[in-house]
Every structure is written in C-alpha cells, then in structure tokens.
Amino acid sequence: MFYWFLKFLALGPLLKLIFRPWAEGTENVPKEGAVILASNHLSYSDWLFMPLVIPRRVTFVAKAEYFEGSGLKGWLQKTFFSGAGQVPIDRTSGSAAAGAIKTQLRLLRDGEVCGIYPEGTRSHDGKLYRGRTGVARLALEAGVPVIPLAVIGTDVVAPPGKVFGRFARPGVRFGKPLDFSRYEGLQDDRYILRAITDEIMYEIMRLSDQEYVDLYAPDAKKRDQAREKEAAKQAAQEAARAESDEVWQEIRPQ
Template sequence: MFYYALRLVLSPLLRWLLRPSVEGSGRVPGTGAVIIAGNHQSFTDQFLLGVVLRRRLTFLAKQEYFTAPGLTGRATAAFFRALGQIPVDRSGKEAARAALDTALQVLDRGAALGVFPEGTRSHDGRLYKGKVGVAAMALRSGAPVVPVAIIGTFQAQPKGRRLPRRVPVTLRFGEPLDFSRYAGLEEERLVLRAVTDQIMYAVRTLSEQEYVDVYAAEARGAREAAAAAA
C-alpha cells in the first residue's frame, strides 16, 4: 500500500520536475519474473523507474540506508523497508549472499526486480563495470534481463546534490536478454563475468555513455586519494 501511495504522490512531482520521456517500456513483460538492470547516476533513478513502469519494482538498496544512526537514519530505514527494498551489504561476496537469496525469492514469486549493476552511483556520469550479482540472479532464477538507460539524471541530481534541477530526462528500455543457455553454470566465474558484460554492453548501447572498465567505487576511491594527496 505504501509503495502505491508513494508512487501516486511522486508521479506528478517527478513528471513535472524531470519531464521523463520513456522509450520502449513495452519491452518490459507485463507478468512473470524479470530483472530491470540499468545505469545509476542519481538518487532519483529508482523512483523514476517506479513512476514510469506499471509493475511494482523491488530494488536492491545499499545497506547504509538501513543502518544510519539517529532520527534521520531510523526514518530513512523505515521508508525503505516500507517500500519493500532489499538491503545489500557491499563489503564482499559472502556478505551479499543473503541479499541475493532474498532477491531470488522475489523473482520466484514472479515479481519484477530492479538492479543497478554498477553497485553505486557514478561520480562523473560515465558508465562503470558491472558487478556479477546481476548475472548470478539471472542464471539462478531463469528470469530475463531488460536493460534500461536513464539519461539526464546525472545533470539533474549528481551525487552530493540534495535537490534535483529541473532537467528533462529519458528512460530507454532495450530488448529482454535471455541467458537460459547458461543454465546450471551460475557458479562459473567466467560465465558470470561474460553475462554481466553483455548486460552492461546493452545498457551502454542504450545510454551512449563513455564506459570505464573498473568498478565505480574503486574509481571514486582512487580519485579521492589523489585529491587528498594533492
């Protein structure tokens, strides 16, 4: 109930503020398990996807949204829990396994799961290397993956900006990707990497972003270290 009530409130606001243009939303199956995998440039990305798609989306959200201290932290945690979001511990592969299992339960119910394979927002608007969790979910569940490019939200609300600018954005959905030929190979690291790279290539083709073959968190850390040294 809270999800649909929030969408009712956010829809006119985001449509007025960001004027989203939507291309190819009919490529998202109307029923059955599906993974929506997109680039991640802004805090507003998941809300925009929730507004423009008819289906309810459950997202993987960073654990910090659920563990921040103080009154604001508790309010944020309650907000994301009410939306049914899944906390992800990003400290390592083993730490994220519980979130992966919960995500698979969502897909087993025939629901739609939203994933940002980069793992964090881009700090410079470029597209970064995807983490293989999205491939593991696709292979273990058998769900198709619909790539989506979210264009313009970095200009509207880059990381660190509290309120978005009034900038038009585009959400461009690609054809569903079927990885059923890899069934049973979800423990093969090279297969997971190949599937993830295919998903990221589809997103890159839709978004026309510059691609950087390193993880976003590592690139941001290197940048911050260089700035501190200077």
C-alpha cells in the same frame, strides 16, 4: 499497498508533474512474470524516476539499517523505504552481496520485478563502469530474463554529492530482454558470469551512450582522487617555485 499510495497519490504524481520523465521501450517490460531490470546508476534519484514510467512495482534491495530504526524517525524511514519498493537485505547470509542475491531470488520466485545496479555504486563522473557478476548469477539461478536499461539526466537533477542540481527532464530507455537460458546450470562458472555481465553492460552502454571504463567504479574513483591530489600537489609546488623566483628577481643585485 502503501507503495501504490506513494506512487500514485503522493510522491509519484508530484515528480511526474514537475519533471515530466520520458520513457522509451516500455513495451519490453512484460506485464507479468519475474524479470530483472539492470540499470546504470547516475544518481540517488534513479530509483525514484525509473519505476514511475512503468506500471509494475520495481523492488530494490537496501541496507537493513534503513528498516531497523526506533521511534518515530525509524518508523517513518521504514515506511518510506518499504513504500518506495525497497526491501532489506537478508542478513543471515555470510556477506551483503550474498544476502542481496538471496533476497532477490525470493522476490523473483514470487514473480516480482527486481531492479539492480550492476556497477554496485553511483558513477562519480557520469561514465559507465565494469559490472559486478551478481546480476549474472541472479539471472541464472532464478532462470529469468534481464532487461538492460539506461536512466538519462538524473545526474543533472541530483548530481553526486548534492541533494538537487538543476531542473532537467530525466528519461529511461529500456532495451530488449536478454535470455541467458543457454547457460543454465553454469552459475558457478566465473567465466560465464563475466561474459553474461559484460553483455549486459554493453547493452546498457549502447542505451545510455556513456563512455565505458573497464574498471570497478570504487577503484576508478580512488584513481581519480589520487590523480587530483597529485595534480594539486604539483600545482602548489609550481606556485611556490614561481613565488620564489619572483622574490629572487626583486632582491637580487641589479
């Protein structure tokens, strides 16, 4: 209930008034029944804007630490994340990924809408990266459709590494539901999981118009950081050589 208070009486109307988010394809989201919303991930603000444009509650999983703080700060943090449609990952599982799937399965079996970011983390450069197969496993185990979607412009409002960038009107574009019931019982086949995930990522790419890179986002970020470091090193070396040449020109005999 607090979620609806937050959405309609507090944060939601303020965000709608200021940013006026637009939406396309909202008719593809069923009015009832379990479904997975699979989205690209450009900004920490994605989970704020996307649920605003549809009438149904969208639940995301979040780190359990967000719900375990003590004192007033802990209570406020827990209340905020709970009210904003986030639930803690089940920590009885062997890993965070397994815990997230277990939590989402429970929610889907209760008929809820689960939001998931197949890339696993925010894009550091606006490109779309390889999806993790958890979304495919979740779809097969729960037996529910996946709706691919693209958030657009949220990285302008809140770029990576910044609380706020500049004003823009973000949007959400929903694709048609993807039915993977033909793969029922194959949730342990890694080739099937990869094929399903790639199909979902292709639809997200088509909806978002992002450039697709067939690397996991953290690997791509490390690669780019290494390239930037090497480029900076080469630039420093070239500057040092140029300075040395200039000094030599000044002191050499005429």
